[in-house]
Amino acid sequence: xxxxxxxxxxxxxxxxxxxxxxxxxxxxxxxxxxxxxxxxxxxxxxxxxxxxxxxxxxxxxxxxxxxxxxxxxxxxxxxxxxxxxxxxxxxxxxxxxxxxxxxxxxxxxxxxxxxxxxxxxxxxxxxxxxxxxxxxxxxxxxxxxxxxxxxxxxxxxxxxxxxxxxxxxxxxxxxxxxxxxxxxxxxxxxxxxxxxxxxxxxxxxxxxxxxxxxxxxxxxxxxxxxxxxxxxxxxxxxxxxxxxxxxxxxxxxxxxxxxxxxxxxxxxxxxxxxxxxxxxxxxxxxxxxxxxxxxxxxxxxxxxxxx
Amino acid sequence: xxxxxxxxxxxxxxxxxxxxxxxxxxxxxxxxxxxxxxxxxxxxxxxxxxxxxxxxxxxxxxxxxxxxxxxxxxxxxxxxxxxxxxxxxxxxxxxxxxxxxxxxxxxxxxxxxxxxxxxxxxxxxxxxxxxxxxxxxxxxxxxxxxxxxxxxxxxxxxxxxxxxxxxxxxxxxxxxxxxxxxxxxxxxxxxxxxxxxxxxxxxxxxxxxxxxxxxxxxxxxxxxxxxxxxxxxxxxxxxxxxxxxxxxxxx
Numbered sequence: 096x097x098x099x100x101x102x103x104x105x106x107x108x109x110x111x112x113x114x115x116x117x118x119x120x121x122x123x124x125x126x127x128x129x130x131x132x133x134x135x136x137x138x139x140x141x142x143x144x145x146x147x148x149x150x151x152x153x154x155x156x157x158x159x160x161x162x163x164x165x166x167x168x169x170x171x172x173x174x175x176x177x178x179x180x181x182x183x184x185x186x187x188x189x190x191x192x193x194x195x196x197x198x199x200x201x202x203x204x205x206x207x208x209x210x211x212x213x214x215x216x217x218x219x220x221x222x223x224x225x226x227x228x229x230x231x232x233x234x235x236x237x238x239x240x241x242x243x244x245x246x247x248x249x250x251x252x253x254x255x256x257x258x259x260x261x262x263x264x265x266x267x268x269x270x271x272x273x274x275x276x277x278x279x280x281x282x283x284x285x286x287x288x289x290x291x292x293x294x295x296x297x298x299x300x301x302x303x304x305x306x307x308x309x310x311x312x313x314x315x316x317x318x319x320x321x322x323x324x325x326x327x328x329x330x331x332x333x334x335x336x337x338x339x340x341x342x343x344x345x346x347x348x349x350x351x352x353x354x355x356x357x358x359x360x361x362x363x364x365x366x367x368x369x370x371x372x373x374x375x376x377x378x379x380x381x382x383x384x385x386x387x388x389x390x391x392x393x394x395x396x397x398x399x400x401x402x
Numbered sequence: 403x404x405x406x407x408x409x410x411x412x413x414x415x416x417x418x419x420x421x422x423x424x425x426x427x428x429x430x431x432x433x434x435x436x437x438x439x440x441x442x443x444x445x446x447x448x449x450x451x452x453x454x455x456x457x458x459x460x461x462x463x464x465x466x467x468x469x470x471x472x473x474x475x476x477x478x479x480x481x482x483x484x485x486x487x488x489x490x491x492x493x494x495x496x497x498x499x500x501x502x503x504x505x506x507x508x509x510x511x512x513x514x515x516x517x518x519x520x521x522x523x524x525x526x527x528x529x530x531x532x533x534x535x536x537x538x539x540x541x542x543x544x545x546x547x548x549x550x551x552x553x554x555x556x557x558x559x560x561x562x563x564x565x566x567x568x569x570x571x572x573x574x575x576x577x578x579x580x581x582x583x584x585x586x587x588x589x590x591x592x593x594x595x596x597x598x599x600x601x602x603x604x605x606x607x608x609x610x611x612x613x614x615x616x617x618x619x620x621x622x623x624x625x626x627x628x629x630x631x632x633x634x635x636x637x638x639x640x641x642x643x644x645x646x647x648x649x650x651x652x653x
Binding site: 143144145146147164165166168169173177179180182183192193196197198 | 405408409412416419420494495496497498499500501502503504505506651
């Protein structure tokens with residue numbers, strides 16, 4: 096659906112992105128992950144035809160963005176980092192305006208607008224001024240604007256930034272519901288954000304793709320094929336730790352205060368219950384047992400180290 | 403072109419959401435009404451014989467001064483109408499919606515231009531009360547009224563096109579408005595320089611001066627060279643706006 100090859104963009108002498116290559120197939124939800132300034136927004140802007148690339152090409156549905164931008168723009172919905180909202184317009188009028196700009200035929204205009212407003216949960220504020228809405232609702236109006244013409248491709252730049260947790264979950268659900276009918280690319284600098292919604296992630300750092308894979312495989316790659324669990328205990332004892340070490344599937348145990356990191360041999364069958372039984376039996380007072388969480392910093396450290 | 407009208411329609415409606423449109427429109431009508439009143443009054447005094455028996459026509463005594471002044475006032479007011487056109491969209495980044503929608507830069511420029519032109523027409527619409535008053539109580543030259551409006555409209559198009567250009571150039575509304583006003587004045591006052599310039603330059607400057615092209619209209623004449631001048635003036639500035647906006651994305 097989307098094919099990006101050799102994409103490069105210079106801002107003056109500084110390269111924002113360099114030689115990006117990736118493709119997204121129809122119906123997929125792909126996440127762009129990267130720190131601020133990594134080139135996520137630039138890449139998205141080029142795909143939407145907002146900005147021309149210095150080099151390389153982007154094809155959406157087989158059509159080159161540079162050769163036929165109008166055709167591409169018709170099939171792409173875009174939510175920029177700052178939603179392009181006219182604060183002095185009423186929600187319904189604004190969505191209608193966006194629909195007309197995106198060639199929604201007159202006959203289905205009303206239906207498209209109503210459906211976009213309903214899908215983004217804006218029905219009860221449709222007659223209100225956009226300027227008077229909360230940030231979460233403004234973000235939803237931005238999404239409604241992006242999907243009003245039922246585009247094949249949706250490009251969402253940090254769709255949940257600045258929202259409260261309830262709103263974040265609602266927007267995530269909305270994005271997930273779009274999968275299948277729409278191809279979605281979304282960007283974020285928050286790892287759990289991407290893992291919650293996307294099937295595949297592309298990690299970008301300093302304008303280059305650091306990793307591109309499904310989430311499961313990427314995590315295991317980051318841990319060098321090992322599985323690590325974190326065990327949080329009230330009173331760690333040497334005897335307890337020793338007995339953990341003695342288990343056959345445990346490859347290594349690292350103790351950091353009350354946190355015990357246990358590395359498991361991935362070739363053996365799942366034996367988490369034996370680990371927990373052992374920990375409970377040694378009376379250390381188990382508080383928490385969870386797979387090791389990697390922060391974005393860890394991800395980058397790990398991934399860039401491998402390069 | 404359909405997209406241009408969509409943009410123009412939306413922007414025209416947006417004018418009425420902000421106080422600036424009401425301020426500009428009411429100020430314009432206040433000044434114009436005041437001018438019309440005093441010109442009619444002065445004309446009546448003169449025609450009653452207070453001007454040593456020298457009679458003037460309605461066209462000469464009322465229409466010319468009123469519509470001549472209207473042009474000057476529009477020169478000062480149109481920058482307030484055009485200053486936000488692209489500037490505001492750039493500042494609030496709403497221009498991204500236009501740039502990522504399936505439309506051309508020409509559509510955007512035409513849409514913005516038309517929205518401001520519609521607003522000027524809206525203001526001019528109220529001033530039809532003056533000729534209506536004259537027709538009701540006197541016998542004015544209809545032809546002169548028509549050409550006065552045509553000239554005013556064509557000159558307004560020129561001012562609006564300057565405004566579109568400067569609003570495309572900067573994201574600061576004040577800068578956009580001030581530059582539009584200065585350029586409008588420049589093209590208006592250029593004829594002063596013509597008076598002291600050499601033989602060839604004087605002709606060129608005279609031709610470039612906007613207000614010179616209004617003179618014929620105010621006398622009830624439609625000269626194709628005036629119409630051509632206004633249309634090409636507008637065309638050049640709209641073309642420049644299109645270039646500026648097109649390059650905006652390349653930076």
